[in-house]
Amino acid sequence: MEAGGAAHQRSVGVLSLQGSFNEHIAALRRLGVMGVEVRKAEHLEKIGSLIIPGGESTTMAKLAHYHNLFPALREFVKSGRPVWGTCAGLIFLADRAIGQKNGGQEFIGGLDCTVHRNFFGSQLQSFEIDLLVSKLAAKEGGPASFRGVFIRAPAIMEVGPDVEVLADYTVHVNDSTNAKIVTSLRGLEDKKSSSTQKVVVAARQGNLLVTAFHPELTKDTRWHSFFLKMSVENNEEHGLSISKEVASSEVKGPIFLPIFE
């Protein structure tokens, strides 16, 4: 049976192989929408849009490969249904990647950009920062800034002409090592001897949305609301509506998770 119980509805799916899928489902729930866990190719047939969460992209890619999900995921992107990749999900959606593990990783692609894995350094160099998100605020209201939670995060080094940049971030670089970049983020190094570099941390190309940070770990639901609007618009183009909340007894797993304030 269709999630939501009606053939004219299409739910929002969340790739639930690994990483912060529960947190995305909880954020959707706060907006009154039930996210559907996607683990198999056939689950993609029932959904109108998909969130690919953060986690560990090599592990996630191995699991997706094991479940033979890549052909169906590529087909999903090609079909034009909205897909939002956060952090590791961004890496999945990039056409080109640097900083990959030896032997490379299998990805989905679709977004004309080059992503740098672990650009900001190791897990220990994770950080939070207020990002300027004027375009998001213009559509969703609220402050012009958004608290970006970066966990061993990637960054987009260059984008193609059809990609709209929704947030960027300027880092000071005096060395090609990531450790120096993170030091500069914390304002600890001699800025005079460094040059600056702008990297992209949120972008959109058609129905593909990517963020290098983790909105699902904050209580600010504007990125989820922005993606839901993309999902609703796409559903409407196909004469479909979005599945709303179902009875809580049908919702499996932890839903109300702690979030960082």
Ligand SMILES: NC(=O)CC[C@H](N)C(=O)O
């Ligand atoms: N928080 C994240 O999703 C981190 C992604 C991680 N750097 C990777 O390459 O998979």
